[in-house]
Amino acid sequence: MNVFKADDPLLQVHNVPRYYGDRIGCTDVSFDLWPGEVLAIVGESGSGKTTLLNCLSTRLAPTAGAIEYRMRDGSMRNLYQLSEAARRLLMRTDWGFVHQNAADGLRMNVSAGANVGERLMAVGDRHYGKIRETADDWLGRVEIASDRIDDDPRSFSGGMRQRLQIARNLVTHPRLVFMDEPTGGLDVSVQARLLDLLRRLVADLGLSVVIVTHDLAVARLLSHRIMVMRHGRVIEAGLTDQVLDDPREPYSQLLVSSILQV
Amino acid sequence: MNATAQIFDQGEYNFAYLDEQTKRMIRRAILKGIAIPGYQVPFASREMPMPYGWGTGGVQVTASILGKDDCLKMIDQGSDDTTNAVSLRGFFEKTANVRTTYETSEATVIQTRHRIPEKELREDQVLVFQVPIPEPLRFLEPRETETRKMHALEDYGLMHVKLYEDIAKNGHIATTYAYPVMVNDRYVMDPSPTPKFDNPKIDEMAALQLYGAGREKRIYAIPPYTKVKSLDFEDYPFEVQKFDKPCGLCGAEHVYLDEVILDDKGGRMFVCSDSDYCEERRAAGHVGPMAANPAAQQIGGHGTNAEEASR
Ligand SMILES: [Zn+2]
Numbered sequence: 001m002n003v004f005k006a007d008d009p010l011l012q013v014h015n016v017p018r019y020y021g022d023r024i025g026c027t028d029v030s031f032d033l034w035p036g037e038v039l040a041i042v043g044e045s046g047s048g049k050t051t052l053l054n055c056l057s058t059r060l061a062p063t064a065g066a067i068e069y070r071m072r073d074g075s076m077r078n079l080y081q082l083s084e085a086a087r088r089l090l091m092r093t094d095w096g097f098v099h100q101n102a103a104d105g106l107r108m109n110v111s112a113g114a115n116v117g118e119r120l121m122a123v124g125d126r127h128y129g130k131i132r133e134t135a136d137d138w139l140g141r142v143e144i145a146s147d148r149i150d151d152d153p154r155s156f157s158g159g160m161r162q163r164l165q166i167a168r169n170l171v172t173h174p175r176l177v178f179m180d181e182p183t184g185g186l187d188v189s190v191q192a193r194l195l196d197l198l199r200r201l202v203a204d205l206g207l208s209v210v211i212v213t214h215d216l217a218v219a220r221l222l223s224h225r226i227m228v229m230r231h232g233r234v235i236e237a238g239l240t241d242q243v244l245d246d247p248r249e250p251y252s253q254l255l256v257s258s259i260l261q262v
Numbered sequence: 263m264n265a266t267a268q269i270f271d272q273g274e275y276n277f278a279y280l281d282e283q284t285k286r287m288i289r290r291a292i293l294k295g296i297a298i299p300g301y302q303v304p305f306a307s308r309e310m311p312m313p314y315g316w317g318t319g320g321v322q323v324t325a326s327i328l329g330k331d332d333c334l335k336m337i338d339q340g341s342d343d344t345t346n347a348v349s350l351r352g353f354f355e356k357t358a359n360v361r362t363t364y365e366t367s368e369a370t371v372i373q374t375r376h377r378i379p380e381k382e383l384r385e386d387q388v389l390v391f392q393v394p395i396p397e398p399l400r401f402l403e404p405r406e407t408e409t410r411k412m413h414a415l416e417d418y419g420l421m422h423v424k425l426y427e428d429i430a431k432n433g434h435i436a437t438t439y440a441y442p443v444m445v446n447d448r449y450v451m452d453p454s455p456t457p458k459f460d461n462p463k464i465d466e467m468a469a470l471q472l473y474g475a476g477r478e479k480r481i482y483a484i485p486p487y488t489k490v491k492s493l494d495f496e497d498y499p500f501e502v503q504k505f506d507k508p509c510g511l512c513g514a515e516h517v518y519l520d521e522v523i524l525d526d527k528g529g530r531m532f533v534c535s536d537s538d539y540c541e542e543r544r545a546a547g548h549v550g551p552m553a554a555n556p557a558a559q560q561i562g563g564h565g566t567n568a569e570e571a572s573r
Contacts, residue, residue, distance in 0.1 A: 122419025
């Protein structure tokens with residue numbers, strides 16, 4: 001499963017903690033993410049996985065430490081030392097963020113086409129015909145029929161909304177996509193189809209992904225590497241198959257066995 | 263000295279209603295607005311003796327810039343004699359005792375709700391707009407914190423999302439009023455309820471433009487000779503409304519026309535929305551295709567009233 005394309009890490013996390021007053025959100029987190037790599041952060045609710053995801057995606061400033069990202073020009077930059085404008089541009093172009101609740105990542109009152117086209121317009125595309133053509137192409141890639149391009153997502157099913165959210169994120173060819181429980185709250189059959197689609201897109205586009213999930217089946221299907229979190233700390237990390245087939249930590253063993261019982 | 267002047271002299275009203283401290287505060291907001299063209303400056307909007315929606319923002323701006331020697335013109339829907347225009351003009355006649363006029367060229371301050379006069383404005387004139395909703399991004403982004411950030415970071419993709427939706431739904435950009443503009447290559451601004459027909463007049467205008475939103479407590483400005491571009495797409499360029507007929511009364515072309523019903527048999531006519539412009543043309547001998555129609559003559563008849571009122 002070697003899809004890594006470059007020798008340099010895309011993202012480097014050095015000793016990142018995030019405290020809420022005295023309470024620990026997450027602490028002592030360090031890791032590298034490589035181009036084309038899918039990293040799953042797993043744990044129960046309250047394990048700190050969502051706090052960490054928000055820190056990584058510049059949605060929540062860490063209390064200390066450093067998070068560095070390799071810009072398109074190859075330079076390594078501390079995310080929290082970038083100007084807000086530069087960060088925003090990064091989030092709109094080189095990154096994606098797929099929310100569990102599609103409504104948090106979509107504009108529910110504008111058409112599917114405009115939802116996909118927004119990022120293009122944000123970076124200066126000013127040709128309606130081309131924007132629409134690109135949006136149409138992306139709707140196709142996420143298996144949404146062309147004739148839905150002018151419908152707004154309120155009329156879409158949960159699975160369709162999620163696929164639309166993915167298209168909206170991928171239209172600018174980001175290199176890094178954050179996903180927060182992307183299949184959560186969907187029916188099992190809908191989940192399976194979405195996971196298939198995600199796996200294909202991630203491989204086709206060579207995306208780097210940080211995905212937060214409590215569902216180890218999702219982690220197994222999508223990720224190359226896994227980090228198990230508990231009480232705000234990473235307690236075990238390694239290749240996905242290794243961790244899931246042969247967990248070392250008692251807590252990881254518990255997690256794995258509980259999924260196997262399902 | 264007439265009755266209203268006496269009231270003023272007796273000190274029942276401060277000049278132009280607002281107290282001097284409030285005017286200073288509003289002038290500071292105006293100056294900041296001029297310094298940052300298109301930027302919405304917050305100001306502490308005061309209660310005015312008229313309901314919101316009656317132009318309280320414009321009234322406060324006008325009250326703050328008006329001097330004793332000014333001559334004020336008040337327009338609503340292009341006309342000087344609608345209820346709104348009449349009562350606001352009356353307000354300033356009473357509280358500031360300034361001269362008022364219907365004639366665009368005679369006015370030094372023009373307050374308007376919708377239209378920009380057809381006659382080209384000059385450097386010694388100020389155009390004050392009454393604005394209901396100053397935030398052009400509000401339509402798609404209800405959060406004020408977010409829209410402020412978008413302005414600060416020049417993050418304006420959303421404006422084109424709105425135009426995209428227009429084309430997707432209507433086949434063309436159907437926005438005809440409050441058509442968004444980019445001011446001085448920096449701030450996206452809402453020219454408010456002004457028809458897009460008037461957008462080209464905003465660009466490089468010789469007169470100072472001041473925009474006041476009372477309920478939303480915002481003032482913004484476009485200094486003279488500022489570049490103002492209407493947003494559009496390369497393949498759907500900005501266009502103004504076109505009228506295929508000239509004004510029925512004065513024959514003017516390339517002006518903004520209102521449709522007027524002439525009778526209950528479906529008779530109708532298009533006439534200049536700018537009534538002062540139309541009257542001036544007719545006085546100069548221009549005749550439109552409907553000018554001889556008796557019903558049309560009645561419509562145009564308010565010209566004589568207007569002249570009387572301006573004396
Ligand atoms: Zn006319």
